[in-house]
Amino acid sequence: MMNHFPAWKNVALAVSLMLAVVYALPNIYGEDPSVQVSPLRGAVVNTLLLTDIKETLKNADIPLKASEQSEHLLLRFNNTEQQLKAADILRDKLAKNYVVALNLAPATPEWLRAFNASPMYLGLDLRGGVHFLLEVDMQAAEKQAIDRYATDIRQYLREEKLRYLNVAAEDGKVLIKFRKQAIHDAALEQLSRQFRSWEFKTDPTTPAKPTIIAAMSQDERKDVRKYALQQNIITLKNRVNELGVAEPVIQQQGDNRIVVELPGVQDTARAKEILGATATLEYHMVDVEHSVSDAIAGRVPLGSKLYNNREGGQILLKKQVIVTGSEIVDASSGIESDSGSAMVSVSLDGPGGKKMSKTTRENIGQPMAVVFIENRTDTKLVDGKPVRVKSVVEEVINVATIRGHFSNRFQTTGLDNTAEARDLALLLRAGALAAPIDIVEERTVGPSLGQDNIDRGFNSVLIGFVLVLIFMAVYYKTFGLFADIALATNLIFIVAILSLLQATLTLPGIAGIVLTVGMAVDANVLIFERIKEELKNGNSPQASIHAGYEKAFSTIADANVTTLIAAIILFGFGTGPIKGFAITLSIGILTSMFTAIVGTRALVNASFGNRQLTTLKI
Amino acid sequence: MTDQTTIKIDFLSKRKLATIFSFLLILVSIASLATQGLKKGIDFTGGTLVEMSFSAPADLNELRQVLTTAGFEGAVVQHFGSSHEVLIRLLPDVSLNTAALSNKMQASINAQFSQPGELRRAEFVGPQVGEELTEDGGLALLYAMICILIYVTVRFEYRFALGSVAALAHDVIITLGFFSVFQFEFDLTVLAALLAVIGYSLNDTIVVFDRVRENFRKLRKGSPSEVVNISLNQTLSRTIMTSLTTLLVLIALFIFGGEIIHDFALALIVGVLIGTYSSIYVASPITLALGISKADLMVVTVDQEELDKIP
Numbered sequence: 001m002m003n004h005f006p007a008w009k010n011v012a013l014a015v016s017l018m019l020a021v022v023y024a025l026p027n028i029y030g031e032d033p034s035v036q037v038s039p040l041r042g043a044v045v046n047t048l049l050l051t052d053i054k055e056t057l058k059n060a061d062i063p064l065k066a067s068e069q070s071e072h073l074l075l076r077f078n079n080t081e082q083q084l085k086a087a088d089i090l091r092d093k094l095a096k097n098y099v100v101a102l103n104l105a106p107a108t109p110e111w112l113r114a115f116n117a118s119p120m121y122l123g124l125d126l127r128g129g130v131h132f133l134l135e136v137d138m139q140a141a142e143k144q145a146i147d148r149y150a151t152d153i154r155q156y157l158r159e160e161k162l163r164y165l166n167v168a169a170e171d172g173k174v175l176i177k178f179r180k181q182a183i184h185d186a187a188l189e190q191l192s193r194q195f196r197s198w199e200f201k202t203d204p205t206t207p208a209k210p211t212i213i214a215a216m217s218q219d220e221r222k223d224v225r226k227y228a229l230q231q232n233i234i235t236l237k238n239r240v241n242e243l244g245v246a247e248p249v250i251q252q253q254g255d256n257r258i259v260v261e262l263p264g265v266q267d268t269a270r271a272k273e274i275l276g277a278t279a280t281l282e283y284h285m286v287d288v289e290h291s292v293s294d295a296i297a298g299r300v301p302l303g304s305k306l307y308n309n310r311e312g313g314q315i316l317l318k319k320q321v322i323v324t325g326s327e328i329v330d331a332s333s334g335i336e337s338d339s340g341s342a343m344v345s346v347s348l349d350g351p352g353g354k355k356m357s358k359t360t361r362e363n364i365g366q367p368m369a370v371v372f373i374e375n376r377t378d379t380k381l382v383d384g385k386p387v388r389v390k391s392v393v394e395e396v397i398n399v400a401t402i403r404g405h406f407s408n409r410f411q412t413t414g415l416d417n418t419a420e421a422r423d424l425a426l427l428l429r430a431g432a433l434a435a436p437i438d439i440v441e442e443r444t445v446g447p448s449l450g451q452d453n454i455d456r457g458f459n460s461v462l463i464g465f466v467l468v469l470i471f472m473a474v475y476y477k478t479f480g481l482f483a484d485i486a487l488a489t490n491l492i493f494i495v496a497i498l499s500l501l502q503a504t505l506t507l508p509g510i511a512g513i514v515l516t517v518g519m520a521v522d523a524n525v526l527i528f529e530r531i532k533e534e535l536k537n538g539n540s541p542q543a544s545i546h547a548g549y550e551k552a553f554s555t556i557a558d559a560n561v562t563t564l565i566a567a568i569i570l571f572g573f574g575t576g577p578i579k580g581f582a583i584t585l586s587i588g589i590l591t592s593m594f595t596a597i598v599g600t601r602a603l604v605n606a607s608f609g610n611r612q613l614t615t616l617k618i
Numbered sequence: 619m620t621d622q623t624t625i626k627i628d629f630l631s632k633r634k635l636a637t638i639f640s641f642l643l644i645l646v647s648i649a650s651l652a653t654q655g656l657k658k659g660i661d662f663t664g665g666t667l668v669e670m671s672f673s674a675p676a677d678l679n680e681l682r683q684v685l686t687t688a689g690f691e692g693a694v695v696q697h698f699g700s701s702h703e704v705l706i707r708l709l710p711d712v713s714l715n716t717a718a719l720s721n722k723m724q725a726s727i728n729a730q731f732s733q734p735g736e737l738r739r740a741e742f743v744g745p746q747v748g749e750e751l752t753e754d755g756g757l758a759l760l761y762a763m764i765c766i767l768i769y770v771t772v773r774f775e776y777r778f779a780l781g782s783v784a785a786l787a788h789d790v791i792i793t794l795g796f797f798s799v800f801q802f803e804f805d806l807t808v809l810a811a812l813l814a815v816i817g818y819s820l821n822d823t824i825v826v827f828d829r830v831r832e833n834f835r836k837l838r839k840g841s842p843s844e845v846v847n848i849s850l851n852q853t854l855s856r857t858i859m860t861s862l863t864t865l866l867v868l869i870a871l872f873i874f875g876g877e878i879i880h881d882f883a884l885a886l887i888v889g890v891l892i893g894t895y896s897s898i899y900v901a902s903p904i905t906l907a908l909g910i911s912k913a914d915l916m917v918v919t920v921d922q923e924e925l926d927k928i929p
Contacts, residue, residue, distance in 0.1 A: 269721035440744035449738040456876035463874055464867030508807050511879055514871050518864035525859045555828040559821040565765045566817035573758035578810045
């Protein structure tokens, strides 16, 4: 009896090993400290910009290692010091139209990149950075939608000349009260036709005042939630872009959460402020017809509202909003030349510009106010339990007389300082959040810990690996060496597949690799023990090899499938760190079966297969 | 024919002793879990954790003083790994203003402590997220066991399935018990380790069961308990070899993997030891006690034949 593989099998093995080596290779080249320049609003990345940047860096005496041009510009440097210096210079130079972000770009050589090979994607615990889990306040989103509908309903009834007593949003519903039953009936019919995504019915408890209860349909509720989530993701993406982070991750998780991962970000305080901020602006006309002191005394005229200003005083504004932050398409901060105070230059979109144009034309000489609005969430202890309390801060930051007619471009002053102006401009540019968000989880890893984790992870893989190699070689001799080669190949395969999938490698992921190293030899142990048994039973060496592999197979398959089940369930239920572990464990199980069964068999066949053996040392 | 003289150890004669031993361990584990419970990490309790490193050894008392004056009463401060590194924990009822807290804490340390520190790690887990993670963790364990029960029933027989799942429950309870008795911290990574232990212990059990099944079909003579004993002996060297190689790498991980991975490695080491023991002394005896016999396994299933054809 002979043991040999057909040629195609050996070739297939060699090819798959070669592919694995190619795709694992990028991991040994490390990373270049680099600076990424991405365009903002209309700016472009072209050769001209690159030449300009090269010139600037040359003048500053910073050597550029290499540069690449795609939708953004990637500038590689020799060390972190040069990278940081270059980033500072470029930020000053390009800040208006480009985002300048620090990055660690893989130093994969050209020929490997031709194969689309890139190194493993390191998780935040290895490269440093922040992970946020944000929860969208869906109740607030629904409340906003209901308020919006109440306004629409009011307007519709007015247009249709259906006289109502009152339209009010209450407890997730809109209550519409009428004086006359007949109007109620007509309104019920018309509203049902006009607002199809809403459900209208008569309130049976108040026959004296015919009332319609309007509620969102389940589908509409779902849509509102979906919209709030998606809108928030878009806004967060814009904001993260403004922060200047290379390779951020912003993803939906579940139906009301968003994951934001910012590699390399160290100033977490600012990141939190910007991500969660809800600041926006509203423009109102000042109510000059009524007295402020009357209003303070409690007689607030209908259609007006009392606001605080920053100086601690109060001012009466018309309720009607001229334009809001959502109509602002661009904003930048600066210093007003006359007063030297911080200001924000604002550009409005078409409809906003028209409204502003109309208002300013009709109200020349009248005062207009800018209201700064911010949603704040604080946690307070109520009966020993933390309760989130939301409050809306509304402040008038500026009142100015309309001197002339203007439409879509103007300036707003009255901000406390340049930092506030800068942040406000950023928030206005990035857009408002459709609903407030709360940070429900944060994990920040500093750069030094990230490097430590890489080193420790690498060391433990290496040490565990060498220990197992020695152990196997001593115990199983030649066969042990085969198993060792299979184990090394297995590691290459795991790294190659992780690189190919661009799955995130985390510290628990490395632990998964270490565990696989320990368990991967199990298949070989099973086979070798089986061969030993067969030899002991008096079978010939060749027959024993054959039977050993044959008989051990179903055991190996069963044992690995069950472990795989555990790993897949881990993946399904786990978050972040656990998922990383489950991925490497699953990949390790599959590759180890391949290398331990097919790989060692090829080696055994090649060494012993075509010879007459009388004894076999194992 | 298989050499029946390979019986070196009569495992099953010590069955009673092993049962008492297992029951004792389980009893201690459950008692400890019931009375003092697990020392849950912030992954499960929610709260804030900040790790900072200092260039000189940090004086914990001074640091506590600084934190108390800054309003972080109830902060747990301890060294982490070395005297240069400090871990500060706040439970959720103290962490009022949620995510901004870690930044405030750093700021007050840098302003008032005798030396500036560098942030190594900051974690904040909201109480609700903590609850969900606990729930998901429990569910993951439960589903893993159910899926394994089904797989083993299909591939073997329900008595084997019950035996293996009983062994898994045994391993999980005792590993949890170990963490409870010694009050090691139980966090997400330890939970992952626990699931890996399930996978590992099962691996061991299946290898034994596979041999039991084969021997039931092959050996004409012998009572069920003799057949099981032969199988345990035949797989013994493999069981020991694999446990040893796995323990080798786990010890490497335990020693060199750093503080964060420490408890993870510990859970796996305990789990692998318990898992190896249970595949011999829990899974097989239970299957035997449930009355497994030759007749239950005589039918050669189709997939078995198919699997054997593949090299």
